[in-house]
Amino acid sequence: MEQRIAEARDALLRHIRRENRAVDPERLVGLLTADGYSRREIQAALHLAMSRNQIRIDREMRFFRPGKTLQAA
Secondary structure (H helix, E strand, O other): OHHHHHHHHHHHHHHHHHHOOOEOHHHHHHHHHHOOOOHHHHHHHHHHHHHOOOOEEOOOOOEEOOOOOOOOO
16 A cells, blocks of 8 residues: 555656646646546645655645746646
């Protein structure tokens, strides 16, 4: 299970990196669901990435990588 969550986190970071801007949560969940991850795995991956400061949430509740200049969404 932990391996699957780590894979979901890697996929999450890959999608955020590919977008190169803040990503809407619904879009992110849709992308990860299409990759075959359950909502529970996605939630655990989000918590893991946030606890390690790999992603953050902006005022509009979108996810982004810290230290990255954001483009307008």
